[in-house]
Amino acid sequence: MQFETIIGLEVHAQLLTNSKMFCRCSAAYASADPNTHVCPVCLGLPGALPVINHGAVQATIMTGLALNCSIPEYSKFDRKNYIYPDLMKGYQISQYDLPLCESGHLPMIIDGEAKNVGITRVHLEEDTARLVHRTANGESYSLVDVNRSGVPLMEIVSEPDMRSPAEARAYLMALRQILRYIGVSTANMEEGAFRCDANISQRSIDGSVVGPKVEIKNMNSFRSVERALEFEVERQRKALQDGEALAQETRGWVEDRGITVSQRTKEFAHDYRYFPEPDLPPLVLDRAEVSEIEGRMAELPAARRTRFVEQYALNDREAESLTVERSVADFFEETVNGKEDKAREASNWITGEIFALMRDSGLELEDVNVMPGQIRELIDLVDQDTINNRTAKEVLVAVHDSGKDPKEIVEERGLAQVSDEAQLLAVVRNVVDEHPEAVADYQNGKKAAIGFLIGQVMKQMRGTANPGVARSLLEQELAERVTS
Ligand SMILES: [Zn+2]
Known part of the structure; x- marks a missing residue:
């Protein structure tokens, strides 16, 4: 039955x-x-x-x-x-x-x-x-x-x-x-x-x-x-x-x-x-009185989810994770702060790094020592090429630990991204000299070997190299070494 x-x-x-x-x-x-x-x-x-x-x-x-x-x-x-x-x-x-x-x-x-x-x-x-x-x-x-x-x-x-x-x-x-x-x-x-x-x-x-x-x-x-x-x-x-x-x-x-x-x-x-x-x-x-109570009721989760998809061009899954708790949804909207073109990045930062920070530390969002304005500052620093994404993640942890603003941490620790070609080229040449096997691999068609070399440039630059500039300098240098 x-x-x-x-x-x-x-x-x-x-x-x-x-x-x-x-x-x-x-x-x-x-x-x-x-x-x-x-x-x-x-x-x-x-x-x-x-x-x-x-x-x-x-x-x-x-x-x-x-x-x-x-x-x-x-x-x-x-x-x-x-x-x-x-x-x-x-x-x-x-x-x-x-x-x-x-x-x-x-x-x-x-x-x-x-x-x-x-x-x-x-x-x-x-x-x-x-x-x-x-x-x-x-x-x-x-x-x-x-x-x-x-x-x-x-x-x-x-x-x-x-x-x-x-x-x-x-x-x-x-x-x-x-x-x-x-x-x-x-x-x-x-x-x-x-x-x-x-x-x-x-x-x-x-x-x-x-x-x-x-x-x-x-x-x-x-x-x-x-x-x-x-x-x-x-x-x-x-x-x-x-x-x-x-x-x-x-x-x-x-x-x-x-x-x-x-x-x-x-x-x-x-x-x-x-x-x-x-x-x-x-x-x-x-x-x-009933109308007055209705008037001051907060926007409900389902309505907020739908609005997030429409207003911020997020997908259903992003809208869902950002609206699980009202505190998270509020944090997201304070981070975006009217600049809707930053919504996607804000969503990535919150559902990625902030959620990870909460998981690792066992803290509620209210107790995480990072303010929406500080996330916005990080997003701007990345968009202006002052720091790369990897550095930005380290800065976020430093913000949480110290309570200082991202800009302050970037300055204090000399984390600003280096895009200067002369400075980077010296490091690129150094790396190419030190790793003949990877260079040989690359020349023999294993193009993925360039990833390892970029990693080495990053390591010598303590993560501050502009990865795009580093890659193009490496490509040039490797091409020159073949012809020479
Ligand atoms: Zn009593």
Whole structure:
């Protein structure tokens, strides 16, 4: 029997606000000592009243707009009731039937084909406390850190539109890219600012067999999402083919064993006894404010990619690598700085040398000690024949190490390219004298030997010889030696 895979994803993304969702505690809890960013509200003490963080509401609306959602006129918060040690109040303030954003889609390119993944809804809620599990003297225990409790959290629910684990991963990466572009979340998965649960099931192509929906949790990287879903596709297909019963359940991904294990039977909405949050007023979403939010939203990655191809005459691949992160796209445009004829060179420098520098040093672009203006200066120095490309690459490393400008480094180190024929000819003659074998090879038709001789000229000139001038002088000299 032939099956197809049905995947829908729920993403929880922490919002980059200064304060928490319903109190004035700082939301920057990650590096703080445990239980220092707390107050009666986020500790869930009796009588404490929540106040809505409007910045979080705006960031969620912006996310909805970026995902082509409609923003209803009214929204409200609800209580989701459940008992777990990480939930201080015994309920979570979330949204149930009137989310902030609904019915959107995320356009993607899958295997060269355009495909929209539907977005069911984006709603706003509060994060829970963090549990830290420890073992001492053979006994295991858990610690509660309330710093995370009450941090604004968006839940982005997709339609079950993905058909493979690879598509699920591509969706997550596209979503993460958008959140980072519009600046609402770091979307850092390793730090828990971007968390994903997946719903996955199998359906026979002829529609005669439909497997139950299984929810997968505990996936902490893009790679583990893909691995967990691949495992689950195999497990579910085998069970269906062997006629075994599959349960509708929640399963956890166990990274080091590479398997999913049953955690509990799946909950349903009625298990949570949702009801409207009585301590908060309903939200009226003013149309003028929604337009204002849309107006200040950053250009989205797909639009920027298309613009880069059109405006700067780049190919799709170049535009793609330059727009992966907004910081890189900004860096590129600052380097070009309106001079579109320099775009190709700027692209080569950034995707080549700057990316290599980031890889080798493990730094983010923000931490690389090279400014867009300095790349521009390097490009100009090469275009004006002051230095050659090879020297320019060394200068770039020196800029990163010293923070000095390219021109300054070229002057200080005497790196300016030598095009002076008299000076170069002396070196060329020297090299020809010293390497009779290569000269003989060249004379006997192995023209490639000239590359070695140019290399020797470069070496004696510490890389500063103008390679074009060096080559033509060498060709002349070699031609003269044959006739003499
Ligand atoms: Zn608080």
